[in-house]
Amino acid sequence: MCPFEHLEIVLGSSFFQLRETTTSSWLWRKLLRLRSVDLGLDLLCPTISIIDIWDAIRFRKERVLWHKLIWHAFHIPKHSIVVWMAILNRLPTRDRLSSFGMQVEIGCVLCGRKQETRDHIFFDCVFSRKV
Structure with missing residues (x-):
């Protein structure tokens, strides 16, 4: 699917008049559904920017x-x-992957001596100390 498929539809049209089609991508559908969300912005204002919308919807x-x-x-x-x-x-260390229920060896891939954890890889591992 071409990322610009909706460009010809959008140009010269109001964002609030655009409709979903059967070929609309999930991202395009999400953007169109944002029209019904109260962002505390005047979306009819011609100077509204994408940054204004992003700042309104993101959690800071x-x-x-x-x-x-x-x-x-x-x-x-x-x-x-x-x-x-x-x-x-x-980081997807072996101890974390194991805690998610994945069947993985928990030994360090670098030294094989201890359990692979974030602290082991960066501070305790014999191999990483030499590097």
């Missing part, structure tokens, strides 16, 4: 103290995401 939490350590001007996205997930203990 206070920034954590460490956010500038990983999300800065020169960050490498892959590294920042891994660090962020490690700080939140959300």
Whole structure:
């Protein structure tokens, strides 16, 4: 499905007059259904932006103290995401996968000596210490 299939329909039309079709993607249907949600915005205003809508629908939490350590001007996205997930203990380590009911060996893939946990991989593993 072409990501721009709705472009010709949208151009020159009001967002509130557009309808779902049988070929509408799930994302397009979700966007159209947002019209009925009260976002506290004047959606008829011609200067409303996508950023305004995003700010209205997203759930915001206070920034954590460490956010500038990983999300800065020169960050490498892959590294920042891994660090962020490690700080939140959300990496798919074998102990976490096992806790979700997956049938996996819980031993460390690097050294095989202890259970693979976030702390073991980054601080205790003999292999990672050498690296």
